[in-house]
Amino acid sequence: MTRRVQTPVRRLAFVGVTVVSTLSALVASTTAATPATSDDTAAERRVVAQPRETMVVIGDSYSSYYGDRHSPYPGWWATLATDLALDPVVDATGGTGFLMRNSDCAQTRFRARMDTIRQADPRLLLVEGGRNDWRRCDANGVPVESTRTQIEAAANEYFAELAVVWDQLGRPRSDVYVVSPWGTSKPRKARVIRPIIEAAAEAHGFTYVPTRPLTLAQAPDGVHPNNEGSRFLRDQILANSDLLDRFSRI
The missing domain is CATH 3.40.50.1110 (SGNH hydrolase)
Structure with missing residues (x-):
C-alpha cells in the first residue's frame, strides 16, 4: 500500500448573534420617558467558531x-x-x-x-x-x-x-x-x-x-x-x- 496523508475537511462556521437591549430611564415627569440612546443598545456581535x-x-x-x-x-x-x-x-x-x-x-x-x-x-x-x-x-x-x-x-x-x-x-x-x-x-x-x-x-x-x-x-x-x-x-x-x-x- 502506498503512503497516504489523509486530511479531513475543516469547517469554519460563522454564527451571528444579535443582542438588543433597551434601557428606559424614568424622569420626573408623569407623562414622558427619555428615549434610549445608542449607548443603551448592545452592538451586534459575531461569534466565530475556530477550526x-x-x-x-x-x-x-x-x-x-x-x-x-x-x-x-x-x-x-x-x-x-x-x-x-x-x-x-x-x-x-x-x-x-x-x-x-x-x-x-x-x-x-x-x-x-x-x-x-x-x-x-x-x-x-x-x-x-x-x-x-x-x-x-x-x-x-x-x-x-x-x-x-x-x-x-x-x-x-x-x-x-x-x-x-x-x-x-x-x-x-x-x-x-x-x-x-x-x-x-x-x-x-x-x-x-x-x-x-x-x-x-x-x-x-x-x-x-x-x-x-x-x-x-x-x-x-x-x-x-x-x-x-x-x-x-x-x-x-x-x-x-x-x-x-x-x-x-x-
Whole structure:
C-alpha cells in the first residue's frame, strides 16, 4: 500500500448573534420617558467558531488499512480523534516502521515523514509502529531479519530527530504518544521489540502507551484488527493514558 496523508475537511462556521437591549430611564415627569440612546443598545456581535485542532498519526498498516469513522472499517485513530475532538491527519504505510521499508523495500521509514508533522503542526501526535521492525532491508534491497541492536538504533534515531522537530514547533513532548500494537502473530518478536520502542520513546520524553495484544477474534489474521479490534485498540489507548483528562470530548 502506498503512503497516504489523509486530511479531513475543516469547517469554519460563522454564527451571528444579535443582542438588543433597551434601557428606559424614568424622569420626573408623569407623562414622558427619555428615549434610549445608542449607548443603551448592545452592538451586534459575531461569534466565530475556530477550526478544530489536529491529531497526526504516523504509522503502519494498523493505521493505513482503515478509514474515517464513517467508513465500513473505521480505524482506531478515527474513533479516538472523535473522542478527543481533534481532526486526524494520517501518514501511514503498510509494512513500514522505525527500521523496515516494506517487503518491497521501496517505501519510507517513519523518519522520512517528519515533513507531515512540520506542515500539520498538530496539537497531538500519535506514533504507532514496531510490528514490522523484526525485518530490515539490506544493501541490495532484500528483506532480512533485524538484530536487537539495529532495532534499538533505528528507534533511538527516530525519536531523537522527532524531539528536535517537536521542540522546534514549540510543543511539549507530553503531547506525543507512542503505541506499538500487536496481534497473536510472532509473540516472541513482540517481547523484544515493544520494550525497545517503549524505552526509546521514554528516553526522549515521549509517552508510551501500553496495549494488550489483539486476540484472534479481534485480528483474525494474527496482525490486522477488524472493527472489534480497532475499537479495542482505541479503548486501550484511552484507558492506559491521560488523553481523556487532557482533551475535551464531543
